[in-house]
Amino acid sequence: xxxxxxxxxxxxxxxxxxxxxxxxxxxxxxxxxxxxxxxxxxxxxxxxxxxxxxxxxxxxxxxxxxxxxxxxxxxxxxxxxxxxxxxxxxxxxxxxxxxxxxxxxxxxxxxxxxxxxxxxxxxxxxxxxxxxxxxxxxxxxxxxxxxxxxxxxxxxxxxxxxxxxxxxxxxxxxxxxxxxxxxxxxxxxxxxxxxxxxxxxxxxxxxxxxxxxxxxxxxxxxxxxxxxxxxxxxxxxxxxxxxxxxxxxxxxxxxxxxxxxxxxxxxxxxxxxxxxxxxxxxxxxxxxxxxxxxxxxxxxxxxxxxxxxxxxxxxxxxxxxxxxxxxxxxxxxxxxxxxxxxxxxxxxxxxxxxxxxxxxxxxxxxxxxxxxxxxxxxxxxxxxxxxxxx
Numbered sequence: 064x065x066x067x068x069x070x071x072x073x074x075x076x077x078x079x080x081x082x083x084x085x086x087x088x089x090x091x092x093x094x095x096x097x098x099x100x101x102x103x104x105x106x107x108x109x110x111x112x113x114x115x116x117x118x119x120x121x122x123x124x125x126x127x128x129x130x131x132x133x134x135x136x137x138x139x140x141x142x143x144x145x146x147x148x149x150x151x152x153x154x155x156x157x158x159x160x161x162x163x164x165x166x167x168x169x170x171x172x173x174x175x176x177x178x179x180x181x182x183x184x185x186x187x188x189x190x191x192x193x194x195x196x197x198x199x200x201x202x203x204x205x206x207x208x209x210x211x212x213x214x215x216x217x218x219x220x221x222x223x224x225x226x227x228x229x230x231x232x233x234x235x236x237x238x239x240x241x242x243x244x245x246x247x248x249x250x251x252x253x254x255x256x257x258x259x260x261x262x263x264x265x266x267x268x269x270x271x272x273x274x275x276x277x278x279x280x281x282x283x284x285x286x287x288x289x290x291x292x293x294x295x296x297x298x299x300x301x302x303x304x305x306x307x308x309x310x311x312x313x314x315x316x317x318x319x320x321x322x323x324x325x326x327x328x329x330x331x332x333x334x335x336x337x338x339x340x341x342x343x344x345x346x347x348x349x350x351x352x353x354x355x356x357x358x359x360x361x362x363x364x365x366x367x368x369x370x371x372x373x374x375x376x377x378x379x380x381x382x383x384x385x386x387x388x389x390x391x392x393x394x395x396x397x398x399x400x401x402x403x404x405x406x407x408x409x410x411x412x413x414x415x416x417x418x419x420x421x422x423x424x425x426x427x428x429x430x431x432x433x434x435x436x437x438x439x440x441x442x443x444x445x446x447x448x449x450x451x452x453x
Contacts, residue, residue, distance in 0.1 A: 102246025
């Protein structure tokens with residue numbers, strides 16, 4: 064039986080995927096313009112990387128520039144436990160997938176390796192390193208938005224909720240900087256909505272508005288804010304699932320120049336990392352295995368091979384995660400021949416779209432899968448225990 068909550072979530076997906084653009088905007092109740100300035104660091108770093116100046120880009124990453132005393136590296140290294148957060152679920156799901164062998168925080172390790180073109184990026188092209196560094200800064204912004212969302216709920220603090228918006232959206236006041244609505248992960252949603260004909264950015268803004276209402280008149284409506292946070296994450300999962308599919312479908316095109324292949328491949332894999340912790344854990348581990356370019360330098364690909372593996376894997380599960388299914392992503396708008404390319408009759412999940420023997424259950428490292436699932440299970444248990452104690 065489908066629960067009332069699940070049914071409501073499914074209805075919300077349908078409504079925001081096919082809704083007309085409503086031009087939603089959000090006005091923070093607190094002044095978080097200083098927080099939004101960190102997005103300008105991302106834009107400045109991007110410009111420096113594009114000009115080949117990795118040294119100065121790394122300097123800004125480590126020491127900051129536009130927000131006094133703060134830096135993107137500090138965001139990438141935030142210790143959720145040390146900060147007193149009780150619900151570590153969101154962080155642990157990502158960390159379980161991407162924890163590097165050196166024990167360093169997964170976001171910072173990836174950022175530094177990409178900027179240095181060393182470590183896990185040893186031997187990769189400058190193009191691969193550059194695009195990975197730039198896009199992972201957007202993942203860093205999304206992760207910090209999630210951190211502020213968890214703090215807002217735990218501390219019943221509206222200012223933390225406004226900070227979630229600032230880190231996701233970037234500068235929102237043109238008196239602060241002319242580059243309004245740039246530099247955070249939010250603009251990625253606008254781009255993917257344009258590609259796929261969806262409205263997930265609008266859905267994110269609506270979720271943030273709904274969460275703000277949970278703090279109205281000084282009264283904290285925990286259930287409303289928790290639902291808004293879930294809807295925010297859900298909209299972002301949809302966007303980065305779209306980005307994963309988009310770039311997985313074009314990086315291995317026939318006769319593509321090596322530099323262009325590396326750019327599209329690195330972009331797709333890094334965008335995948337932004338939303339991976341929100342995905343079904345089996346799917347996330349599988350995509351990480353087939354799409355990560357850092358261990359496939361000499362692999363030859365057949366066009367559409369990778370995207371078909373990913374789409375088949377998605378269909379072999381009940382959903383991508385958070386009850387989102389392929390139909391919700393509107394992927395045929397961007398990849399109109401995807402069904403023909405992948406020999407799929409319809410986007411029917413889990414059972415019935417192919418014979419059971421045809422399901423793609425390709426090899427994934429079994430111990431790694433168990434590790435991820437165990438951490439997910441522990442996080443789920445802690446979350447539910449905390450809810451009961453509340």
